[in-house]
Amino acid sequence: MEPPNLYPVKLYVYDLSKGLARRLSPIMLGKQLEGIWHTSIVVHKDEFFFGSGGISSCPPGGTLLGPPDSVVDVGSTEVTEELFLEYLSSLGESLFRSVLQTFLTMYRSEAYNLFEHNCNTFTNEVAQFLTGRKIPSYITDLPSEILSTPFGQALRPLLDSIQIQPPGGSAVGRPNGQS
Amino acid sequence: MPHVISRTPRMAQSGHPSGLPTDRNIPPSVTRVIVKTAGKQEEFMIADNILVSQFKEKLSAHFKCQMDQLVLVFMGRLLKDHDTLGQRGILDGHTIHLVIKSKHRSRSLAHSSQNLLTKDPCHRDRNTKGNNNGVYQPADVSHTPVESALPMDPDVPKVQTQDLEMDSPECIEQMLQNPSIQQLLSNLGLMRQFISEHPDMQQWMQQNPEVSHLLENSEILRQTLELARNLAMIQEIMQIEQPEQTIEHPLSPQSYSDLETMPGGDNALDQSSADCNNHMLNSLQDPFGGNPFTALLGGHVLEPAQSSPPSPPQPQKRQDQLPQLPTTRVIYTSSRGLSSNTSANVDPNKVSHTSSASTTAISTEGWSHNCAIQQPDGVPALPSIELTQQPQGEDKDTTISLNSSDQKLEGDPQLSDEQTSSQITGSMMQLLLNNPYLAAQMMLFITMPQLSEQCRQQLPTFLQQTELSDTLLALANPRASQAILQIEQGLQLLATEAPVLLPWVAPYLWGLGWLPSPSCS
DSSP states (O other): OOOOOOEEEEEEEEETTTTHHHHHHHHHTSSOOOOOEEEEEEETTEEEEEETTEEEEESTTOSTTOSOSEEEEEEEEOOOHHHHHHHHHHHHTHHHHOSSOOSOOTTSGGGOBTTTBSHHHHHHHHHHHHHSOOOOHHHHTHHHHHHTSHHHHHHHHHHHHOOOOOTTOEEOSOTTSOO | OHHHHHHSOOOOOTTOSSOOOOOTTSOTTEEEEEEEETTEEEEEEEETTOBHHHHHHHHHHHHTSOGGGEEEEETTEEOOTTOBTTTTTOOTTOEEEEEEOOSTTSOOHHHHHHHHHHSOOOOSOOOSSOOTTOOOOOTTTSOOOOBOSOTTOTTSOBOOOOOOOOOSHHHHHHHHHOHHHHHHHHOHHHHHHHHHHSHHHHHHHHHOHHHHHHHHOHHHHHHHHHHHHHHHHHHHHHHHHHHHTOTTSTHHHHHHHHHHHHHHHHHHSOOTTHHHHHHHHHHHTTTTOOOTTHHHHHHHHHTTOOOOTTSOOOSOOHHHHGGGHHHHHHHHHHHHHHHSOOOSOOOHHHHHHHOOSOHHHHHHHHHHHHHHHTGGGSTTHHHHHHHHHSOOOSOOOOOOOHHHHHHHHHHSOOOOHHHHHHIIIIIHHHHHHHOHHHHHHHHTTOOOHHHHHHHHHHHHHHHHHHTOHHHHHHHHSHHHHHHHHHHHHHHHHHHHHOGGGGGGGHHHHHHHTSSOOOOOO
């Protein structure tokens, strides 16, 4: 039995605020936030992320955000690129594949929600699929941290409407599916 | 270990979505696993030591798909069928990810074989994987080989073959080697149907009724394919005849006389490859003309020489070519007759039927008739010639009824027989390029393994090149054709003068069909 190919899986972490959050958060929120994290998964020499435009991909560091602020090693996976794309496609359009579900599924573009269902949610799920491990909790805990502040609560309606889509990626999905 | 663990009731497990406390009533050996797929997840109670394959059976029934569509991933590892869940460390409450592969995306040879029969078999190699942009393209959409839709329009390659999943030569080879496919392709009736029903073919047939005549005669088809394959041999025969002065051959004087008329008749044909044809003719007419390109064309004629299918291809096939002489004769004579720009649609059937002996020649005649007639059209003539180029294992005895050919010859004004022959060689490539699917279909008639393999290997390259319109234009350039002839001639000389040097130019020889290429299956 030939040894399986292991592909490294990395998590690219970007601070969308570019340092502003670290400076201003104590004042505005009352608690220290190190950053507004946007993450993407890098595997098979491609970067995959979820934004308001759905699941997208680009060469690593190829979005307008530039190079990541930090890179976390998630582990390694046997999942091949082909299989992975298949998986992403099914994630992206699972509405049509699901027989049991009646609600919109996970990672269509309409499903993007800055707090509840954002890039990090996607990254977390993908990381678990690829390696079985989750992404660091400080990233996934961010929305709840913000919402736990009065400031966050007050601005929630506004923040809800924000849709983040880093430019520079191209859609991943079936040709007739949603991006 | 796994058994032990499963026996101990486990409380809420952190990190797992379900996080339910294990039911103590669960039998010890049963594990509850969560299968997560495409946005939903379900729980399954399965035995701990169940094989992955058995688990897949369950899943396939549950998700209503086939087992080979299922891919299970745990902790980033793909689960293989022969493993057990316990082996992989899948414990109670663990989550297994499931990916259900879609069927239509997979490249199945069966599907592509069908495509191959009617479409361009081989072009750019594009994999199922999306490109690096992550844009996901199904394999069967990603492929648009360039191919001229009509023989009448050789300089405007159109991309209109449908999706063809056979992107790589290796795929095609694999496919061709499949005995069931070979059997299918050897079914002449079916093949004829395929050919006739192809839209491009139908168009072509409308423009050239002779083609339909030919296609209706399965014998002609078969012989043509044989002849195509033997064309190289035929050419070599021609070359052989030249020095040998086969006067005893009833046709020889006639053929030569025909050839003599070539230079004059050559002018009548306004072909871009007219020069090449001329040179070809001159080479054939070595004793008659002092054309500097004589040797060139002679070599060109010789170059693709390949022995008749029964005998393995060898550079020194001249001896073997003798029995082929009649074939060659007939071919060229008939082609000459045709090349006379009598646009009169010489009925190939007539010619074929007149010949009583080996049909090989007949088919050649028929095809070369087509060639000649279609010469003004340029490309259309090529298909027929191309067909003759395809090797075929059947019917190698080429005892041509010279009488019939004689009649043919005498009847027709003699023009560029040479042109025809040169078209056969020079333009054959063009035709191949223009109708690669035809070429592929013809290829499938190849029964001679060696030659077929060569052709197979050459064809992908040709077909890849068809996508380059400048390649087509280059071939249309008579000087380019001459250059190719020169190369072939040089190789021919090298083979005769210093065969020891042949390995140096082996790659070129492979392309030109001298040496069998290394198997690339």
